[in-house]
Amino acid sequence: MDSQKLVISPAPHVHGSNDTRRMMGDVLIALLPALLVSVLAYGLQALVVTAFSVACCVLVEWFIQKFMLKGASTIGDLSAMVTGVLLAFNLPANIHLGLVAIGAVVAIGIGKMTFGGLGKNPFNPALVARVFMLVAFPVAMTTFPEAAGAVTGATPLAMAKEALKAGVPVGEVMESVDLVAMSLGMKSGSMGEISVVALLIGFVWLLCRRVISWHIPVCVLGTMALISSVAWLASPEEFMSPIFHLCSGGAVLGAVYMATDYVSSPMTKKGMVIYAVGIGVITMLIRIWGAYPEGMSFAILIMNSVVPLIDKYVRPRRFGAVRNGK
Amino acid sequence: MESLVTTVLIVGGLGALLALLLFLVAKKFYVEEDPRIDEVEKMLPGANCGGCGFAGCRAMSEALVSKDDISALFCPVGGDECMKKVAGYLGKAAPEKEPMVAVVRCAGSCDNRPRNNRFDGAKSCLVASSLYAGETGCPFGCIGLGDCAVKCEFGALSINPVTGLPEVDDEKCTACGACVKACPKGIIELRKKAKRGLKIYVSCVNKDKGAVARKACKVACIGCGKCAKVCPHDAIVVENNLAYIDYSKCKMCRKCVVECPTGAIVECGFPPRKVAENDANSSNKVAE
Amino acid sequence: MKTFPIGGIHPSDCKEYSKSAAIETFPTPATVTIPLSQHIGAPAVACVAKGDRVLVGQVIANAGGFVSSPIHSSVSGTVVAVEPKADAQGNKKPSVTIAVEGDEWVDTIVRGGALKKNINLSKEEIVSKISQMGIVGMGGATFPTHVKLSIPAGKKAECLIINAVECEPYLTADYRVMLEQGEKLIVGARILAKAIGVDKIYIGIENNKPDAISHLQQLASAYVEVEIIPLKMRYPQGGEKQLIAAVTGREVPSGGLPIDVGAVVQNVGTALAVYEAVMLNKPLFERVVTVTGSQLASPKNLLVRIGTPMSALIDYCGGMEGVGKVIAGGPMMGRAVSNVDAPVTKGTSGVLLMPTEESLRNVEGSCIRCAKCVEACPMGLEPYLLNRLTQLGDFEQLEHHYIADCIECGCCTFSCPSYLPLLDWVRIGKAEVMKRIRERAAAKK
Incomplete structure (x- = not known):
């Protein structure tokens, strides 16, 4: 630029260090421990699926942006990469790569770009793809390879559900489940959901970097814990314990990484709490009484659709608002 | 068979019930309207x-x-x-109005009006004009961020990337006046749409004194008043160092266009002048 | 430690460039251009003409109404022009241009001498003197001080808050005044307190200036009514409403004024000017200006005569080398300058030079609904929504979402990860909504 010409712009003239790219980068970093665990559990296959999923998502976004929306490339903001990793984390490690590609097209193409790209999608793109695949390819999506150290190929949640349906008492079911091993990653499941500990390490990172606030994850997990505790205390013979619920399936992955997706979550802290409690309730309803063993993805998608309504009616606390009775 | 009957009854009954409800609601909330x-x-x-x-x-x-x-x-x-x-x-008397067309009264292109700073805010003339006088020495002229083009529902206005100024497509312009309202500088005016798209107007709104205006922009109106003197129809007034051609009086004789020393008066849609005159005019414009 | 209740950001304070530079008197320039509208309200009306000789401190323009302020000459010399001159934004504003000859002061001004502590004037006399001496809010808003001191009927002031926060990054003018002229500042605050009839004075200082806090605490120990309140550093603590909330815990109601919660806020520079005006008969014709920037050779805090061209200050401190943007005021709320020859006015707290590479904004992306702006807004508004509604031109909805409460602090734009120019738009929407509110009020009358 011509150094003689002064730049004129409205205030403020400085900007915080925060930008979309940095925040998405932080999410990717936060997902690394979980990726590591899944590689340890499932071998290189896990890495291949993740890398392929990321590549597909980025490619699809680039293609649509360039040839269909005819806009400037948006892959630099890394959001497509985050969607790619999250999608992979929702898949079994031994899934056919062709299905991954389909998932990527659904996630980015249908879940995100049809609405106009980043910031305009009402639903979490990775979850749109997951649910689509769960319905379209139920067998491929629920057949998990044996993780190193895990007992069987079925997820603990699915196992428990089947067993309870068959009338096996909870005590016996619990015996077959090693909670410590489960939380470390020695269980079967989607790639990303196997290690609660690794996911929580990422959560701490996100909190430290102020990428997300604690409200959504804590309220989702808290609600789930509360409902399962009530059920469990009322009838421990019939229902699984709250710790089992929190450590199994996509509870942590969903609460920390999927429900907190900026675009599809509410704008205010109060709204976030309502949204998160809703997710927790719906998840537990599906887990306890629904047909599917896991309800996290459905719960998040359902609450995603409520977000505009929440944003309309839940407003932030305003400075100097004249409160009733004061 | 029995289930078929039940189904038909239920669905049919439900339909009839809803139809009745719709009918009643429509009746109750009917708004009498001409x-x-x-x-x-x-x-x-x-x-x-x-x-x-x-x-x-x-x-x-x-x-x-x-x-x-x-x-x-x-x-x-x-x-x-x-x-x-x-x-x-x-059955009422029709209002009569002459067809109008939007005219952008600024010719301060990048060549004519050098930029001496650079605006880097939201891409909006309104934002820029509320912030400061503008990128050039002329605080009156077009900002070029295209608020008018955004507001035009008919796609008749677009910013020419070379000159940085908006251009009106006379065919598409409906003279709705949205651009006039959108322009924070008041540059756009609705003028009479003459036959064959003929137009003569002062393409400048600078009210600064001649020397100041001229320094800021090569094609500024300097308010010298030559046009007003030469106009045989009394159509031109010079006020606040700025000439204005009253379109209701202008007979399109084009005398003012030749007279203007800065080329601030613009003619559109006329056939080319006789060669000598044309040369003189264009060389005059280039030299300025 | 106290602070305001909602929102806010933590920009790096960048005060290290100029904080240790003691206030230096800037030499009187050859000519000064003094604008007639250096305050909020009606412009002053010139009472000198071309050719008149004027002295330092002589009135050159009378107040144009109650919400207005007189203007005094900052130099002695001859008036060479009374005509519109381009201001820092290039807009022509009525001004008086004076060619400087010597430095002859009006003889009523007390120069030198010891600190005067005894306040002998009555309430009314203080207010009228402050009004005559052309004192305005020197934090940047330039609201005439005597108007703020005139408590409306039915309201009662309970405390005076001195705004010593200087939360704008880079600026150190108030900080230097606190260190170097602390006692005058405290006496000035006591004068202000007397004018509004209160006996409680709080001085709010952010904890990034520990030496100023301890210095003033030491000085204040001699005055029982003065209390220094250290505040946790957070922008925009210097916003009037935020400061009141931080110090007293009371929130000015939406649409209300500080006096609704019994508070009157005055800036450090204003308190000093009030001391000089009331005790020394010295009108407001000079002020401390921070000239700073990361690449400037020698950033300084200068005592400058009003009307001195900013370019003279810049040359004095190291010049325009590598400068891409000049800002009058701080980086959060200051205004970019297109005409560096424009004069320093009563509201110019600083001249900030941004290096070329920091001058341009990043390319804006699209809103990702991250809610960082909602989190940052100290007024609890929803900037992303106001931004969108302004672009849609839906002013009814804007009003419904309290855009009129916006204090234009810039936290939203600062914190937007997509570099959206939120405040650029919100400002436009607010201006339009305020216009509509005023029109409605006028129509009611």
Whole structure:
């Protein structure tokens, strides 16, 4: 630029260090421990699926942006990469790569770009793809390879559900489940959901970097814990314990990484709490009484659709608002 | 068989019930409305541009139907023809207005008007103009961020990337006036649409003194008044160092165009002048 | 430690460039251009003409109404022009241009001498003197001080808050005044307190200036009514409403004024000017200006005569080398300058030079609904929504979402990860909504 010409712009003239790219980068970093665990559990296959999923998502976004929306490339903001990793984390490690590609097209193409790209999608793109695949390819999506150290190929949640349906008492079911091993990653499941500990390490990172606030994850997990505790205390013979619920399936992955997706979550802290409690309730309803063993993805998608309504009616606390009775 | 009957009964009954409900609601909440409003609305162009001063075509139709004297109402988009049709239908006297067209009164292109700073805020003339005087030495001229083009519902305005100025497509322009309202500098004016698209106007709104204006922009009106003196029809007034051609008096003789020392008076749509004159004019413009 | 209740950001304070530079008197320039509208309200009306000789401190323009302020000459010399001159934004504003000859002061001004502590004037006399001496809010808003001191009927002031926060990054003018002229500042605050009839004075200082806090605490120990309140550093603590909330815990109601919660806020620079005006008969014709920037050779805090061209200050401190943007005021709320020859006015707290590479904004992306702006807004508004509604031109909804409460602090734009120019738009929307509110009020009358 011509150094003689002064730049004129409205205030403020400085900007915080925060930008979309940095925040998405932080999410990717936060997902690394979980990726590591899944590689340890499932071998290189896990890495291949993740890398392929990321590549597909980025490619699809680039293609649509360039040839269909005819806009400037948006892959630099890394959001497509985050969607790619999250999608992979929702898949079994031994899934056919062709299905991954389909998932990527659904996630980015249908879940995100049809609405106009980043910031305009009402639903979490990775979850749109997951649910689509769960319905379209139920067998491929629920057949998990044996993780190193895990007992069987079925997820603990699915196992428990089947067993309870068959009338096996909870005590016996619990015996077959090693909670410590489960939380470390020695269980079967989607790639990303196997290690609660690794996911929580990422959560701490996100909190430290102020990428997300604690409200959504804590309220989702808290609600789930509360409902399962009530059920469990009322009838421990019939229902699984709250710790089992929190450590199994996509509870942590969903609460920390999927429900907190900026675009599809509410704008205010109060709204976030309502949204998160809703997710927790719906998840537990599906887990306890629904047909599917896991309800996290459905719960998040359902609450995603409520977000505009929440944003309309839940407003932030305003400075100097004249409160009733004061 | 039995289940079939039950199904038919339930579905049919439900349908009948809902139909009845709909009927009752429609009856109860029926709003008495002059049916002519619908008819008039159909005659209007339906652009909902607000050029008439109403919120949309519906509001305009209501006004047309309810008022006895509609001479003050005019749809710039539909023009005379449309108004005649509406007036004929309503049996009222048609308002008459000459067809108009938007004219951008600034020729401060990048060449004519050097930039001496750089605006880096939201891409909006309104934001820039509320912040400061502008990128050039001329605080009156076009900012070039295209608020007018954004507001034009008809795609008649676009910013020319070379000159940085908006250009009006006379064919598409309906003279709805949205651009006039959108321009924070008041540069755009609705002028009479002459036959064959002929136009003569002062393409400048700078009210600074001649020397200041000229320093800021090569084609600024310096308010010298030569045009006013030469005009045989008294159509030109110079006020605040700025000439203005009254389109209702202008007879398009083009004498002022030749006389203007800075080339601030612009003519459009005329056949080329005789060679000698043309040369003199163009060399004059290049030299300035 | 106290602070305001909602929102806020933590920009790096960048005060290290100029904080240790003691206030230096800037030499009187050859000519000064003094604008007639250096305050909020009606412009002053010139009472000198071309050719008149004027002295330092002589009135050259009278107040144009109650909400207005007189203007005094900052130099002695001859008036060479009374005509519109381009201001820092290039807009022509009525001004008086004076060619400087010597430095002859009006003889009523007390120069030198010891600190005067005894306040002998009555309430009314203080207010009228402050009004005559052309004192305005020197934090940047330039609201005439005597108007703020005139408590409306039915309201009662309970405390005076001195705004010593200087939360704008880079600026150190107030900080230097606190260190170097602390006692005058405290006496000035006591004068202000007397004018509004209160006996409680709080001085709010952010904890990034520990030496100023301890210095003033030491000085204040001699005055029982003065209390220094250290505040946790957070922008925009210097916003009037935020400061009141931080210090007293009371929130000015939406649409209300500080006096609704019994508070009157005055800036450090204003308190000093009030001391000089009331005790020394010295009108407001000079002020401390921070000239700073990361690449400037020698950033300084200068005592500058009003009307001195900013370019002279810049040359004095190291010049325009590598400068891409000049800002009058701080980086959060200051205004970019297109005409560096424009004069320093009563509201110019600083001249900030941004290096070329920091001058341009990043390319804006699209809103990702991250809610960082909602989190940052100290007024609890929803900037993303106001931004969108302004672009849609839906002013009814804007009003419904309290855009009129916006204090234009810039936290939203600062914190937007997509570099959206939120405040650029919100400002436009607010201006339009305020216009509509005023029109409605006028129509009611």
